[in-house]
Amino acid sequence: MKPISKETIKFLLELQQNEITEHAIYLNLAKFVKKEDDKQILINIGGEEFTHAKILEKYTNKKLRPQKFKVFKFFILSFIFGYTFVIKIMESGEKSAEYIYSKIADEVPDAKTIAFEEYEHENKLISILDEDRLKYVGSMVLGLSDALVEISGTLAGLTFALQDNRLVALSGIITGISATLSMASSEYLSAKADGSKNAFKSCAYTGIMYLITVSLLIMPYLVFSVSIYALIAMLIIVITIIFCFTFYIAVAKSISFRERFFEMAGVSLTVAAISFFVGMLVKQFLGIDI
Numbered sequence: 598m599k600p601i602s603k604e605t606i607k608f609l610l611e612l613q614q615n616e617i618t619e620h621a622i623y624l625n626l627a628k629f630v631k632k633e634d635d636k637q638i639l640i641n642i643g644g645e646e647f648t649h650a651k652i653l654e655k656y657t658n659k660k661l662r663p664q665k666f667k668v669f670k671f672f673i674l675s676f677i678f679g680y681t682f683v684i685k686i687m688e689s690g691e692k693s694a695e696y697i698y699s700k701i702a703d704e705v706p707d708a709k710t711i712a713f714e715e716y717e718h719e720n721k722l723i724s725i726l727d728e729d730r731l732k733y734v735g736s737m738v739l740g741l742s743d744a745l746v747e748i749s750g751t752l753a754g755l756t757f758a759l760q761d762n763r764l765v766a767l768s769g770i771i772t773g774i775s776a777t778l779s780m781a782s783s784e785y786l787s788a789k790a791d792g793s794k795n796a797f798k799s800c801a802y803t804g805i806m807y808l809i810t811v812s813l814l815i816m817p818y819l820v821f822s823v824s825i826y827a828l829i830a831m832l833i834i835v836i837t838i839i840f841c842f843t844f845y846i847a848v849a850k851s852i853s854f855r856e857r858f859f860e861m862a863g864v865s866l867t868v869a870a871i872s873f874f875v876g877m878l879v880k881q882f883l884g885i886d887i
Contacts, residue, residue, distance in 0.1 A: 616649040
């Protein structure tokens with residue numbers, strides 16, 4: 598066996614830290630999973646990560662504890678985005694670990710065994726990627742994208758036409774509630790027509806995403822008294838929502854983040870810009886002064 602270099606020891610310490618931290622993350626993640634078989638898979642993977650950390654401890658001669666902040670961060674991500682999102686992140690981590698273990702196998706005999714187990718972890722994680730909120734991503738995208746385009750366009754148009762943030766907010770609330778009910782009921786009828794047994798869930802995901810988006814977009818008009826500030830804040834919120842949701846979809850569904858982000862942002866901002874100028878032209882054409 599070759600002597601272990603300082604560089605490899607450094608790698609081993611990083612790997613050991615990751616293994617003991619991921620042990621805690623997997624055990625926490627298991628709490629979010631309802632299916633008993635899937636829960637047991639996560640518990641078993643967590644146990645193997647602990648074993649890996651103990652094996653590496655023989656080489657580093659250091660006892661490490663889980664990184665509390667990282668464990669807490671993944672707990673929050675699981676709570677907000679669901680366990681599928683976190684599992685996809687963990688899956689990519691298993692791939693990286695497998696590659697590193699393969700590289701140091703000449704110096705660390707146990708690395709080959711650990712690399713193989715990391716590969717098995719990756720396959721096991723893929724097998725449990727089944728979660729309600731991922732099944733209804735289509736409904737969530739429909740609710741979110743429709744709200745972003747329709748409500749941001751409406752608010753942008755009303756901003757110049759009315760030039761009164763309270764009136765814009767009032768109009769936005771009425772439009773938003775009506776559109777939420779309309780969109781949710783349309784999704785319900787569409788799902789029913791397609792023979793879906795979970796039409797109500799599709800309707801609920803669409804409606805909830807729509808209502809949350811509407812509330813966030815209207816908020817600047819209730820906070821700021823100057824119209825242009827409210828409009829700028831609303832557009833920033835639009836970009837932020839698109840960024841967060843696109844990141845979630847890109848990770849959970851393994852699709853291109855950049856392509857989806859620029860597509861959604863481009864459509865939403867273009868509609869908002871057109872609506873703003875339409876509001877300006879209509880006000881001048883009708884000669885309305887509020």
